[in-house]
Amino acid sequence: MSLKNQRRLAAEILKVGENRVWIDPERIDDVQMAITREEIKRLIHEGAIRKLKEKGISRARARVLQRKKKKGLRRGPGSRTGSSGARISKKEAWMKKIRALRRRLRELKAKKIITVSVYRKVYRMAGSGAFKSIAEMERYLKANDLWRKR
Numbered sequence: 067m068s069l070k071n072q073r074r075l076a077a078e079i080l081k082v083g084e085n086r087v088w089i090d091p092e093r094i095d096d097v098q099m100a101i102t103r104e105e106i107k108r109l110i111h112e113g114a115i116r117k118l119k120e121k122g123i124s125r126a127r128a129r130v131l132q133r134k135k136k137k138g139l140r141r142g143p144g145s146r147t148g149s150s151g152a153r154i155s156k157k158e159a160w161m162k163k164i165r166a167l168r169r170r171l172r173e174l175k176a177k178k179i180i181t182v183s184v185y186r187k188v189y190r191m192a193g194s195g196a197f198k199s200i201a202e203m204e205r206y207l208k209a210n211d212l213w214r215k216r
Contacts, residue, residue, distance in 0.1 A: 072097050072115075075106045080117040090114045163199070167192040170200045174207075184212045 069089060077084045089097050093114040100106050109115045134140050146153065171192065175185045188203065197203040207213060 069094070069097055072100055072106060075103055076110065076115045079103065079106060079110065080115075082117045086118045086120070088116045088118050164192060166200055167197060167203055170203070179214055180207065180212060181214055184214075188212070 073084050073087050073089070076087045076089075080087065090113070093109070096114060097109060100109055106115065131140070168189065171180075171185055171189055174180045175182065180188070184207075188207065191197065191206075192203065197206065
């Protein structure tokens with residue numbers, strides 16, 4: 067009960083590999099009797115022989131990862147390549163820091179928490195790289211008693 071020849075003919079006609087030829091298990095007898103191309107073509111037309119869909123690569127897992135990365139996950143130390151200076155340049159890091167410091171200083175001056183002279187002094191210090199963060203700058207202001215007296 068070998069259908070090797072019929073499968074080969076059907077594969078040639080359908081222009082697919084032999085593994086992608088589907089033969090209806092209920093019409094095996096009809097397929098077995100078919101020995102010419104015309105008979106195989108008739109069976110294809112009747113639907114006793116069909117070509118199977120090509121197997122693809124699922125993108126489901128890739129989509130899940132994409133969603134997680136969009137949320138900001140999967141950025142831990144094990145996922146990082148390149149030095150910290152390659153991931154965010156020294157210049158960009160500086161710009162981010164100095165803009166935050168200057169923004170905070172403007173707020174403090176506008177709310178009259180610090181005087182204009184203190185503002186100028188601390189502004190220059192920030193520009194020269196004296197503070198690592200806003201918190202450090204505020205610690206400096208507190209330690210040196212530079213908040214405006216109420």
